Amino acid sequence: MRKQLIALLAFTAVAGVSACSGGAAGTSSDLKGQTVEIVGPWTGDEQKNFEKVLEAFKSKTGADVKYTPAGDELPTVLQTRVSGGTPPNVALIAQPGLVAQFAKAGALKPVGAEVDKAVTEHNAAVWKQFASVDGKLYGFTFKTANKSAFWYSEKAFGQVGATPPATWDDLVKTSKAIAETGLAAVAVGGADGWTLTDWFENVYLRTAGPDNYDKLSKHEIPWTDPSVRKALEELAKLWGDPTLIAGGALQTEFPKSVINVFGDTPNAAMVFEADFVASVITTNTKAKVGQDAKFFPFPSVAGSKDAVVAGGDMAVQFKDDRATTELMKFLASPESGEIWAGQGGFLSPNKDVKSYPDDVTRDLAKRIVDAGDNVRFDMSDLAPAAFGGTKGAGEWKDLQDFLANPKDVDGIMARLEVNAAKAFGK
Amino acid sequence: MRLTTNVDAAPGRSPRQAIPFLLPALVVLAALVLYPLVFSLIRSFFDASGDEFVGLRNYVDTFTDPRTLIAFRNNVIWVVVAPAAVTGIGLILAVLTERIRWATAFRLVLFMPMAISLFASGIIFRLVYEEAPNQGVVNAVLVGVHDMFSPSSQYPGARPRTGYTATDAGFVGDAPVQAGDTVMLPLVGFSPQQVPPQALPASTPASGSGELRGVVWLDVSVGGKAGKVDPTERGLPGVAVEAVRDGQVVARTTTGDDGRFTFPDLAEGDAVVHLPSSNFSLPFRGMTWLGPSLITPVIISSWIWIMTGFAITFIAAGLSAIPRDALEAARVDGATEWQVFRRVTIPLLSPVLLVVFVTLVINVLKIFELVFVIAPGSVQEEANVLALQMWQVSFGTGGDQGAGSALAVILFVLVAPAMLFNIRRFRRERS
Numbered sequence: 001m002r003k004q005l006i007a008l009l010a011f012t013a014v015a016g017v018s019a020c021s022g023g024a025a026g027t028s029s030d031l032k033g034q035t036v037e038i039v040g041p042w043t044g045d046e047q048k049n050f051e052k053v054l055e056a057f058k059s060k061t062g063a064d065v066k067y068t069p070a071g072d073e074l075p076t077v078l079q080t081r082v083s084g085g086t087p088p089n090v091a092l093i094a095q096p097g098l099v100a101q102f103a104k105a106g107a108l109k110p111v112g113a114e115v116d117k118a119v120t121e122h123n124a125a126v127w128k129q130f131a132s133v134d135g136k137l138y139g140f141t142f143k144t145a146n147k148s149a150f151w152y153s154e155k156a157f158g159q160v161g162a163t164p165p166a167t168w169d170d171l172v173k174t175s176k177a178i179a180e181t182g183l184a185a186v187a188v189g190g191a192d193g194w195t196l197t198d199w200f201e202n203v204y205l206r207t208a209g210p211d212n213y214d215k216l217s218k219h220e221i222p223w224t225d226p227s228v229r230k231a232l233e234e235l236a237k238l239w240g241d242p243t244l245i246a247g248g249a250l251q252t253e254f255p256k257s258v259i260n261v262f263g264d265t266p267n268a269a270m271v272f273e274a275d276f277v278a279s280v281i282t283t284n285t286k287a288k289v290g291q292d293a294k295f296f297p298f299p300s301v302a303g304s305k306d307a308v309v310a311g312g313d314m315a316v317q318f319k320d321d322r323a324t325t326e327l328m329k330f331l332a333s334p335e336s337g338e339i340w341a342g343q344g345g346f347l348s349p350n351k352d353v354k355s356y357p358d359d360v361t362r363d364l365a366k367r368i369v370d371a372g373d374n375v376r377f378d379m380s381d382l383a384p385a386a387f388g389g390t391k392g393a394g395e396w397k398d399l400q401d402f403l404a405n406p407k408d409v410d411g412i413m414a415r416l417e418v419n420a421a422k423a424f425g426k
Numbered sequence: 427m428r429l430t431t432n433v434d435a436a437p438g439r440s441p442r443q444a445i446p447f448l449l450p451a452l453v454v455l456a457a458l459v460l461y462p463l464v465f466s467l468i469r470s471f472f473d474a475s476g477d478e479f480v481g482l483r484n485y486v487d488t489f490t491d492p493r494t495l496i497a498f499r500n501n502v503i504w505v506v507v508a509p510a511a512v513t514g515i516g517l518i519l520a521v522l523t524e525r526i527r528w529a530t531a532f533r534l535v536l537f538m539p540m541a542i543s544l545f546a547s548g549i550i551f552r553l554v555y556e557e558a559p560n561q562g563v564v565n566a567v568l569v570g571v572h573d574m575f576s577p578s579s580q581y582p583g584a585r586p587r588t589g590y591t592a593t594d595a596g597f598v599g600d601a602p603v604q605a606g607d608t609v610m611l612p613l614v615g616f617s618p619q620q621v622p623p624q625a626l627p628a629s630t631p632a633s634g635s636g637e638l639r640g641v642v643w644l645d646v647s648v649g650g651k652a653g654k655v656d657p658t659e660r661g662l663p664g665v666a667v668e669a670v671r672d673g674q675v676v677a678r679t680t681t682g683d684d685g686r687f688t689f690p691d692l693a694e695g696d697a698v699v700h701l702p703s704s705n706f707s708l709p710f711r712g713m714t715w716l717g718p719s720l721i722t723p724v725i726i727s728s729w730i731w732i733m734t735g736f737a738i739t740f741i742a743a744g745l746s747a748i749p750r751d752a753l754e755a756a757r758v759d760g761a762t763e764w765q766v767f768r769r770v771t772i773p774l775l776s777p778v779l780l781v782v783f784v785t786l787v788i789n790v791l792k793i794f795e796l797v798f799v800i801a802p803g804s805v806q807e808e809a810n811v812l813a814l815q816m817w818q819v820s821f822g823t824g825g826d827q828g829a830g831s832a833l834a835v836i837l838f839v840l841v842a843p844a845m846l847f848n849i850r851r852f853r854r855e856r857s
Contacts, residue, residue, distance in 0.1 A: 160648060180646050182583055182620070191803050247711070248557045248714070251802050391803040392801075392804070393806075393818070397806075397807055400804040
């Protein structure tokens with residue numbers, strides 16, 4: 001640990017020194033001897049793929065790039081590094097709240113004009129909002145997650161000749177048809193509260209529209225608003241029928257809900273969640289993504305337009321030396337995304353990244369790009385953690401209670417509002 | 427004595443000399459125990475950011491927060507139930523194992539759970555109490571025993587598509603029927619793959635002929651019409667069907683392999699068709715151990731499994747220290763084994779039992795891992811305990827370390843009497 005710390009200090013010192021000396025250097029391909037440190041959440045296979053991206057940057061510019069994987073502890077790692085005065089050059093942050101916090105504290109540097117131009121050119125306008133604080137752009141989403149997908153078992157749908165439903169009412173109808181075969185329609189990973197917030201966000205974004213979604217995210221309208229009631233009532237059409245939801249949902253963790261659909265003894269036909277369901281299927285079941293396991297986008301509710309709830313890792317910079325800026329420019333360009341996209345397990349909001357390895361991934365990415373400005377960031381990730389990110393508390397717990405008793409719309413709304421007011425008030 | 431003349435005649439009498447020897451320990455103690463303790467106490471009077479002094483507000487918040495109150499309640503349940511249970515079971519097992527030949531081996535096995543970390547034990551019990559009988563061993567045993575006495579029904583979960591009202595006894599037809607009618611009974615909610623192999627394609631029986639006829643079939647097929655017998659749809663054999671008139675069952679039959687049934691001599695007048703629930707009752711799936719109502723008992727039971735070995739070891743050591751002649755004397759005087767246990771063994775053991783009990787109480791007050799691992803997120807609030815709540819408040823939910831420190835101080839105040847008690851005991855024993 002200590003050794004690492006010294007190494008880090010040495011690295012950042014070198015980076016600092018070389019930044020000063022590198023200012024006079026000529027072309028962008030000549031950053032030899034400079035070191036950039038980047039902190040991100042990815043470990044394992046994702047780390048390997050991201051390091052390939054960084055390798056490309058290195059061979060292009062000659063700069064040395066050091067990647068530090070921080071896993072789930074990334075917020076803690078960054079906060080410690082920043083308050084200790086040794087931030088990395090670039091970090092990839094999944095929590096917009098943390099980006100805002102760093103920006104307001106003055107720890108982040110706004111992106112340069114070239115990066116701004118690249119972001120504007122390759123992304124829908126809404127993506128700039130996600131990474132902007134007080135009107136200044138601090139970064140961009142490098143890797144995104146499409147949280148608006150229903151994954152279904154081809155075999156279970158074949159039993160009743162069902163086709164992917166396009167509207168919420170069709171979904172309920174299809175679900176009922178599937179339930180006639182003795183199989184539950186939907187497996188819900190209700191032991192994990194975040195799956196339920198994703199359910200709600202998708203319905204709410206469609207019934208209430210993006211504007212209300214933004215307001216509710218900031219708690220500018222209360223959770224007792226009629227638009228929340230409407231969304232919960234739509235949700236209750238599915239959750240309220242015990243034949244449609246696989247039993248024991250509140251004791252089922254997310255990975256198990258996927259296995260319950262695609263494993264050897266399925267008890268449901270569909271599972272709703274983000275693109276990463278595909279990797280759960282591949283590692284835990286014999287089902288083949290694209291053949292046995294397919295997806296359809298979250299259906300339109302009451303005539304709503306295409307919309308996607310997304311998550312993502314935002315690249316931000318703590319320094320603004322030339323090597324850092326070059327790296328940000330590289331990450332904002334389609335070139336970097338193409339490298340990882342080709343390896344799989346990667347979606348980019350960048351509309352010019354095209355090298356996805358299979359149809360399913362390509363389609364998932366296309367949905368995000370096509371939804372344009374109707375993409376919204378995961379609302380629970382925007383809320384204070386006490387409300388949107390705590391096991392067994394706040395929104396997670398309230399929606400779990402709603403899943404247990406979908407009739408009690410009023411009670412749930414009141415509880416959501418109490419918890420939200422408390423968390424936002426602090 | 428002669429040897430001591432070479433060194434200080436009265437070691438330990440000079441405080442000045444003792445200081446250098448005590449200093450390292452004092453520094454470590456101060457840095458690792460005293461400083462965090464005092465800092466937590468001070469921190470508990472400040473807000474989340476640590477900048478603003480808020481007086482007792484953190485404590486007021488703690489005692490008015492419903493989540494914390496549930497944690498308090500659970501801690502009380504834990505303290506009342508768990509240490510007493512473990513001490514009791516430990517006592518019984520220690521006394522019993524003393525009598526057997528392989529006592530040490532037996533105790534070793536019972537002690538083994540102590541060698542596993544609480545976290546790992548928690549994961550094991552999370553699986554043991556899993557709801558699905560094919561995964562959770564407790565429910566697997568329950569289902570096995572239950573099915574031995576009352577086998578599950580033939581078509582669990584199946585239900586008529588329309589025209590029937592569900593009651594506790596089964597499904598009752600909405601429309602009256604008469605002899606000579608044909609009753610169509612389309613069932614849904616059952617997988618075509620699970621239809622018994624002897625089932626034949628369903629067909630509509632001819633009406634007339636003075637008999638009440640009908641067909642029960644699984645109305646599920648690709649492209650099939652609801653309520654119509656489609657070519658690939660099969661009849662359901664062995665379904666019990668009853669004709670009911672004025673609340674009385676007047677005729678009873680079961681369907682054939684093609685799903686058809688006939689009531690040959692039904693008297694004139696209206697009747698309703700009734701499908702008894704025994705056809706469709708869902709298989710027994712065991713209990714929801716990890717649901718809100720049973721979660722705390724479940725976690726306590728796993729703690730008992732882990733800690734019993736600890737109690738046995740201590741109590742067995744105490745048992746071997748009991749003078750044999752006291753027990754022999756009682757037996758010679760004609761006391762039964764129960765009386766010996768009750769009147770001699772327990773009183774002589776009571777100091778050991780008390781130490782074990784108090785140690786367990788301290789252990790229970792700071793229980794954390796088991797609750798964290800075993801309780802699914804959906805019932806973590808119902809299973810919550812103070813130590814877990816302290817951790818969540820401090821580090822889980824946006825990190826309010828002021829309120830977390832307040833909880834830590836409260837926890838300390840709760841543990842302190844038990845600790846003082848133990849310390850005083852040890853001191854008295856030594857003197």
